[in-house]
Amino acid sequence: MRDIEPKLLDDLTAAPALKWAREWSDATEARLDSSALRKRIRAALDSDDRIPFVTRRGEDLYNFWRDAEHERGIWRRTSLSSFLGEGATDWDVLLDVDALAADEDEDWVYKGATVLPLSWDRALIRLSRGGADAVMVREFDLETRAFVDPAEGGFTIDEAKTNVSWVDRDTILVGTDEGPGTVTNSGYPMQVARWTRGGDTTVIFTGEPGDVAVGAGYDVVDRRTVVTRALDFYTSRTWVDGEFLDVPDDCDAIPHRKWLFIQPRTEFAGVPAGALGVIDLDAFHKGARDFTVLEQDATVEAITFTENALLITCLVDVATSISRLTLGTWERTELTLPEAASAHVVAANPVAGDEFWVAASSFTTPTTLLRGDASGALTEAKRAPAHFDTSGLETRQHWVTSADGTRLPYFITGDFSGGPRPTLVGGYGGFEVSLTPAFSNVRGIAWLEQGNFYVQPNLRGGGEFGPEWHSQVVKTNRHKVWEDHKAVLEDVVARGYATPAQIAIRGGSNGGLLTSGALVKYPECFGAAVIQVPLTDMLRYHTLSAGASWMAEYGDPDNPEERAAIETWSPLHNVRPRDEVAYPPALVTTSTRDDRVHPAHARTFALALWRAGQPVDYFENTAGGHAGAADNAQVSRVEALIYLWIDDKIGTPLA
Numbered sequence: 001m002r003d004i005e006p007k008l009l010d011d012l013t014a015a016p017a018l019k020w021a022r023e024w025s026d027a028t029e030a031r032l033d034s035s036a037l038r039k040r041i042r043a044a045l046d047s048d049d050r051i052p053f054v055t056r057r058g059e060d061l062y063n064f065w066r067d068a069e070h071e072r073g074i075w076r077r078t079s080l081s082s083f084l085g086e087g088a089t090d091w092d093v094l095l096d097v098d099a100l101a102a103d104e105d106e107d108w109v110y111k112g113a114t115v116l117p118l119s120w121d122r123a124l125i126r127l128s129r130g131g132a133d134a135v136m137v138r139e140f141d142l143e144t145r146a147f148v149d150p151a152e153g154g155f156t157i158d159e160a161k162t163n164v165s166w167v168d169r170d171t172i173l174v175g176t177d178e179g180p181g182t183v184t185n186s187g188y189p190m191q192v193a194r195w196t197r198g199g200d201t202t203v204i205f206t207g208e209p210g211d212v213a214v215g216a217g218y219d220v221v222d223r224r225t226v227v228t229r230a231l232d233f234y235t236s237r238t239w240v241d242g243e244f245l246d247v248p249d250d251c252d253a254i255p256h257r258k259w260l261f262i263q264p265r266t267e268f269a270g271v272p273a274g275a276l277g278v279i280d281l282d283a284f285h286k287g288a289r290d291f292t293v294l295e296q297d298a299t300v301e302a303i304t305f306t307e308n309a310l311l312i313t314c315l316v317d318v319a320t321s322i323s324r325l326t327l328g329t330w331e332r333t334e335l336t337l338p339e340a341a342s343a344h345v346v347a348a349n350p351v352a353g354d355e356f357w358v359a360a361s362s363f364t365t366p367t368t369l370l371r372g373d374a375s376g377a378l379t380e381a382k383r384a385p386a387h388f389d390t391s392g393l394e395t396r397q398h399w400v401t402s403a404d405g406t407r408l409p410y411f412i413t414g415d416f417s418g419g420p421r422p423t424l425v426g427g428y429g430g431f432e433v434s435l436t437p438a439f440s441n442v443r444g445i446a447w448l449e450q451g452n453f454y455v456q457p458n459l460r461g462g463g464e465f466g467p468e469w470h471s472q473v474v475k476t477n478r479h480k481v482w483e484d485h486k487a488v489l490e491d492v493v494a495r496g497y498a499t500p501a502q503i504a505i506r507g508g509s510n511g512g513l514l515t516s517g518a519l520v521k522y523p524e525c526f527g528a529a530v531i532q533v534p535l536t537d538m539l540r541y542h543t544l545s546a547g548a549s550w551m552a553e554y555g556d557p558d559n560p561e562e563r564a565a566i567e568t569w570s571p572l573h574n575v576r577p578r579d580e581v582a583y584p585p586a587l588v589t590t591s592t593r594d595d596r597v598h599p600a601h602a603r604t605f606a607l608a609l610w611r612a613g614q615p616v617d618y619f620e621n622t623a624g625g626h627a628g629a630a631d632n633a634q635v636s637r638v639e640a641l642i643y644l645w646i647d648d649k650i651g652t653p654l655a
Contacts, residue, residue, distance in 0.1 A: 002020075003607075003610075004017075009600050009603035009604055010598070012598075012599060018592070021592070021603065021618070021620040022620075024618040024619075025619045028617040028619045029619065029641060034640035037446060038640035042633065042636035044445060045441075045442070046067040046068040051369045052083075052382075053347070053357070053359070053369065054347060057115045057352065058120035059120075060079065061078055061080060061083050062075070062077045063075075066631060066632050067632070070096065072098045073110050074097065075093075076091040077094060094142060094145055095125065095140065100127075108127045108128070109128045109130065109630045109631070110127065111135050112126050113125050114126075114164065114165060116166050118220060119169065121143055122166075122169065123139070124137050124138070124140070125137070130593035130624070131623055131624045131625030131626075131627060131629075133161055133595050134162075135160070136156075136157065136159045138154070139154040139156065153197045153198070155197070160183075160189075162177075163175045163215045166218065166220070167194070172194075173194055173195075173217070173218055173225065175191065175192045177189070184207065184209055184210070184211050184213060184548070186212055186546050187546055188549065190214055191205060191207065191214060192205045204216070210548075211230060212230040212232055213549070220351060225240075225242075226255055227239045231249060232549070232551065235249035235552070236252070236253075237249060238255070245260065245284075247264075248264065248268055251264040252264075252265075258280060259279065259280060259327070260278065260280075262278075262279075263300060263303075269290075270290075274299055274300060275294075275296035275300065276293070276295040276296075276312060277294065278330075295312050295314060298315060299314060299316070299463065299469075300312060300313075300314055301314055301434060305348065306349070306356050307349075307351065307352065308326065309326055309376075311323070311325075313343075313344055315436070317397075318397070318434070320337065320344070321334065321337070322358065324376035337360055338365075340365070341365065341437075342436040343358050345357070346358065346359045346369075357369060357370065357372070358372060361438055361439040362437045362438075363411065363437050363439065364390050364413060365390075365439060366384040366385060367439055369382040384439075388441060389449055390448075392415040393415055394414075394416065397411050398412065398495070400488055406472070406484070408487070409457075410456060410458060411437060412492070413454045413456075414452060414453035414454065420496060420497060421498065422452045423454070423492060423504070424505075425526070426454070427459055428461070428462060428514065429462060429511070430513075433510075446639065446644075450647075450652070453497055461473045474553055475553075475554065478554060478566075482518060482522070485505075502650050503526040504527060504649065504650050505526050505528075505530070506532070507531070509596075509597055509626065513535040513536065516534050516536045516572075517569055517574075519531070519571070520575055527649060528646060531587065531588045534588070534590075534601055535601050536572045537572045537605070538554060538569070539563070539566060539567065544597075545594075545595055545597060545598040547598070572604060575612050576612065578612060583615070585616065586616045587619065587642065587646075588602050588605055588606040588617070588619075589618070589642070590620050592622045593623050595626075597626060603620075619638070
């Protein structure tokens with residue numbers, strides 16, 4: 001049943017590959033009775049006491065919501081007074097995705113909506129089949145609660161990896177797949193066109209096939225078009241109404257109102273790497289380069305605009321701070337955040353006032369939703385409950401030294417009153433993604449409540465300590481991510497938290513590359529590995545799905561020097577037979593509908609482990625896209641399977 005010709009696994013939906021995946025997945029699920037845990041996780045995910053996160057569009061607050069009654073979800077809106085009131089919120093349902101999917105006999109997954117600015121009465125709805133990145137875009141009338149018929153001029157864009165924005169009621173900017181010459185080698189838009197309701201199409205910008213993508217947005221306040229050409233994941237060029245912004249390619253350029261904000265990855269015009277600078281845009285076009293540095297003493301994690309302010313989210317040793325700066329004067333107010341919380345701005349609108357929303361949580365404290373105003377003051381709006389017992393839980397931060405002498409931190413959460421116990425170690429280490437403390441009912445229910453430890457390491461490759469923290473480990477230095485990861489695992493053991501046999505590692509996407517690489521590089525350091533939607537075939541990753549867009553991260557397999565480095569750590573190409581080295585058991589998972597990281601990575605790696613005589617289980621969800629699950633039912637199914645599998649390998653049976 002398990003053996004198959006590897007090349008057959010490249011075809012996403014071919015009968016042999018699907019049969020192979022289904023039979024192995026069924027066998028994996030059949031060994032573990034996940035029904036009780038799945039039911040409890042699903043109840044938490046569907047619970048009515050969750051926070052409905054909102055975004056303001058005009059006078060209304062919008063929210064997308066899933067629960068047991070609405071598995072695919074409903075898009076809805078309410079007033080501020082109703083949302084903040086003590087009674088039940090009065091929601092106005094705009095779109096029921098379950099009903100739409102049933103009416104059209106499609107596996108629709110909601111992927112967001114872009115509402116027409118200023119009038120707020122039309123939206124461009126993005127719908128995905130099965131959760132894939134590719135979406136269909138359809139115009140929606142918020143007053144009639146109906147899609148606008150294409151025969152009557154409604155905007156409709158066929159399924160593709162599309163970006164779209166409003167110019168006005170009758171005009172949109174579109175980047176999509178319109179045939180040869182319109183998409184990059186990575187499968188993303190290579191050109192931007194202006195579409196009018198009358199059917200006219202005008203191409204306004206074209207990039208190159210080797211780019212990652214070309215995108216555009218329209219500034220409805222200053223009536224200008226901003227085009228960005230992403231050369232790779234970390235370099236780009238930007239034009240404002242056709243005028244090039246002459247900054248280095250590795251410098252993010254953000255035009256906003258009369259200013260130009262920059263975030264350089266290497267020092268530029270007196271603005272240090274990782275800092276935030278600003279200058280008058282007209283003066284910049286005339287040759288001025290005297291930037292004002294707004295933030296340089298911390299890692300700038302994100303910037304967000306309200307109508308009259310700039311919000312800067314920063315990290316210092318993976319602790320969050322958020323500042324509000326008045327546009328123009330740059331007068332600063334530090335937001336007062338909950339103690340020991342990690343926080344981020346979840347919503348703000350630069351054309352809808354100075355309101356903003358912040359979510360704050362920690363590993364042991366559920367999320368609080370805070371509403372900010374023009375003064376920078378925060379008021380609690382909603383507080384989520386915990387759906388598991390958090391008593392006795394605390395979090396510690398430790399620092400370890402990697403093989404090259406670099407110090408890095410990790411968090412460990414649990415009840416520290418006992419001795420060594422089962423420990424789950426996460427991790428990512430790539431694409432400048434920062435891992436900050438966050439609350440998870442799923443993790444609490446399935447893992448922490450049992451008395452186990454959870455570890456979250458801040459590996460190089462992330463963005464926790466600025467651009468250099470990431471750039472140290474790209475391409476030929478990629479191996480250092482695993483050195484960091486191994487150092488954390490060894491420190492967990494050295495401090496007495498767990499024995500190697502009590503440690504499970506888990507990661508998805510680039511984190512799946514991390515855990516599959518760990519399995520073949522230092523299997524003696526842990527007792528089990530969960531490898532989700534992973535990259536594993538790194539000698540041809542650039543030819544699969546969106547892989548060509550990641551060569552700035554991993555290197556080019558067609559470059560001899562970079563290929564030689566990749567060959568040393570590519571998980572698929574370093575699998576060894578069990579008579580040479582015994583790997584701990586692995587669970588490999590993916591989604592058939594993942595059009596970002598091709599399922600062939602997971603399929604062929606599981607097959608290679610099985611052929612090598614190594615212990616491996618496999619599970620492939622038929623929907624879900626790169627997230628691996630498209631709704632709460634699928635999330636609970638996958639999470640229950642994973643946690644029960646981990647507990648079966650390194651823990652004690654869950655009650």
